[in-house]
Structure formats: structure tokens, C-alpha cells
Amino acid sequence: xxxxxxxxxxxxxxxxxxxxxxDVNRYGKALCPFHNDRNPSLYVADDHYYCFxxxxxxxxxxxxxxxxxxxxxxxxxxxxxxxxxxxxxxPSAAALHxxxxxxxxxxxxxxxxxxxxxxxxxxxxxxxxxxxxxPQSPDEPVHARFAEACHNLDQTEYYLDILCAGGSLERAxxxxxxxxxxxxxxxxxxxxxxxxxxxxxxxxxRRGLTxxxxxxxxxxxxxxxxxxxxx
Numbered sequence: 001x002x003x004x005x006x007x008x009x010x011x012x013x014x015x016x017x018x019x020x021x022x023d024v025n026r027y028g029k030a031l032c033p034f035h036n037d038r039n040p041s042l043y044v045a046d047d048h049y050y051c052f053x054x055x056x057x058x059x060x061x062x063x064x065x066x067x068x069x070x071x072x073x074x075x076x077x078x079x080x081x082x083x084x085x086x087x088x089x090x091p092s093a094a095a096l097h098x099x100x101x102x103x104x105x106x107x108x109x110x111x112x113x114x115x116x117x118x119x120x121x122x123x124x125x126x127x128x129x130x131x132x133x134x135p136q137s138p139d140e141p142v143h144a145r146f147a148e149a150c151h152n153l154d155q156t157e158y159y160l161d162i163l164c165a166g167g168s169l170e171r172a173x174x175x176x177x178x179x180x181x182x183x184x185x186x187x188x189x190x191x192x193x194x195x196x197x198x199x200x201x202x203x204x205x206r207r208g209l210t211x212x213x214x215x216x217x218x219x220x221x222x223x224x225x226x227x228x229x230x231x
Contacts, residue, residue, distance in 0.1 A: 002087055003073070003076045003077065003080060003087055004061065004072070004076050006080065006085055006087060007060065007061060007076045007079045007080060007083075007085065008047075008059060008060065008061070010083065010085055011060050011079050011083050011085075012046050012047075012060075013044060013045065013046055013047055013048065013049060013059065013060040013063060014028070014044050014045070014046055016060050016063065016064065016079065016082075016083075017030065017044050017049070017063065019082065020064070020067060022042075022044070024044045025040065026113075027112070027113045027116040027117055027120075027163075028043055028044050028045060028110075028113035028114070028116075028117060029041075029042065029043060029044075029113075029116075029117055029120075030042045030044055032051045032053060032054060032056065033067060034051065034054055034056045034066060034067075035051070035053060035054040035056075037051075037053060037054075039124075041053035041054075041121070042056075043113070043114065043117045045110060045113070045114065046110065047059060047060070049062075049063055052117075052118075052121050052188075052191060052192070052195065053195060055192065060079065061075045061076050061079065062075075064078060064079055108168075108171070108172060108175065111175045111179060112163055112171055112175055114184070115159075115163060115174065115175050115178050115179065115184060116160065116163045116164075118178075118184055118187055118188050118191065119156055119159055119160055119163070119178070120160060121191050122152075122156055122187060122191060123153065123156045123157055123160060125191065125194060126148070126149040126152055126153040126156060127149070127153065129145040129146060129148065129149040130146060130149040130150065130153060132145075133145045133146035133149070134146055159174050159178070162174050163175075
């Protein structure tokens with residue numbers, strides 16, 4: 001329908017998110033409103049969003065529909081109203097021209113935000129692995145994840161430092177290196193699998209702790225019953 005086309009052509013998702021109270025930082029990260037997010041895990045681009053924790057993703061219409069629990073059509077109508085768009089009044093030629101032209105600087109900033117977001121997530125994972133999988137004795141075999149953390153953490157943090165404080169040429173080189181041959185996208189997909197796996201592990205661990213507490217409670221109750229019945 002024409003209403004969807006008008007919204008997608010004229011509404012910037014980041015601007016929409018900020019209009020509806022989502023605080024997006026300079027790297028396009030924000031606290032995800034779709035789950036209990038304590039560390040910014042929502043990546044907000046100009047035309048799409050993705051949460052590295054809960055997996056929610058989509059375009060600006062999906063975002064508003066999910067945020068306000070609206071159907072796609074009602075979400076598009078809300079965006080039309082809030083951004084003062086009209087289906088009967090096409091955008092001017094100048095607006096269309098400005099929309100079509102995306103400068104290299106704008107594209108670089110977008111790629112920088114994406115690169116920083118994914119590398120930040122990877123660095124957090126590596127820091128966790130370096131502690132969680134550290135050998136407990138000299139004779140214990142080295143876990144592959146501990147080895148990966150030791151090998152990649154310093155380099156990943158070095159790239160993050162460049163993206164934070166490096167010059168434009170240095171940042172561009174890091175972005176190009178990370179995005180060539182689909183390297184960054186492969187890392188993003190791998191992180192998704194790691195987070196899913198960690199979520200299953202946490203649920204299993206919680207169930208185990210609950211079972212242990214219940215078993216301990218039953219043993220205590222049995223012991224109390226025994227002592228009360230003993231003359």
C-alpha cells in the first residue's frame with residue numbers, strides 16, 4: 001500500500017526511536033524496550049533495528065508496531081500523523097533528491113556504528129570467556145574459548161579504541177577491514193548463536209539450582225521430622 005512506501009521513504013528509524021523516548025547513543029546503541037535490558041543491546045540504524053540480546057528486528061513500521069502494540073497498518077498511520085506526512089501530498093523534488101543521496105561520510109558513520117556495536121558485543125563475550133573458561137590447574141586442558149579470548153581480546157579492544165578516538169582514515173580502515181568478505185556479518189550471526197546458547201545454559205543452571213535447593217529443603221524437613229518423632 002502507498003502508506004507503507006511513504007513512511008519507509010520519509011521516516012528515519014533513529015529519529016522515530018528518539019521521538020518515542022528511546023535514547024540512542026552516538027554508536028547507534030540503546031536499551032532495548034522489548035526486554036529487560038540492562039546494557040544497551042539494541043542497534044538502531046536509519047532503516048532497520050536489531051537487538052543482539054532478544055533478537056527483535058525489523059524496519060521503522062515493525063519498531064513502532066512492537067513498541068505500541070499496533071498492527072503494521074496502524075503503526076504506519078501513527079508515523080504518518082506524528083511526522084506530518086500526507087498520502088495526497090508527494091514529497092518535493094528536493095526532498096526526493098536529498099533522500100536518494102547518501103554521502104560517503106553518512107555511510108561511514110552508519111558502518112562505524114554497526115562495527116562498534118558488534119565489536120563491543122564480541123569484546124564483552126571474550127572478557128566473560130577469559131574468566132569463565134580459565135584453567136583451574138596447570139594440568140587442565142586449555143578450553144578453545146579461553147584460547148580465543150586470549151588471542152582476540154586485545155586486538156578487538158584496539159579496534160574499539162580506534163573507532164572511539166581514532167582519526168577518520170584510521171576508522172575507515174578498521175571498518176573496511178571488518179566488513180570485507182562478510183566478516184562482520186559472520187561475527188554478528190555467531191554472536192547470535194552464542195547468546196542463544198548462553199541463554200539455554202543460564203536457564204539450565206537456574207533449574208539445577210532450584211532442584212538442589214528443593215532437595216536440600218526436603219532433606220531438612222525429613223531430618224526435622226525424624227528428631228521430632230524420636231522419644
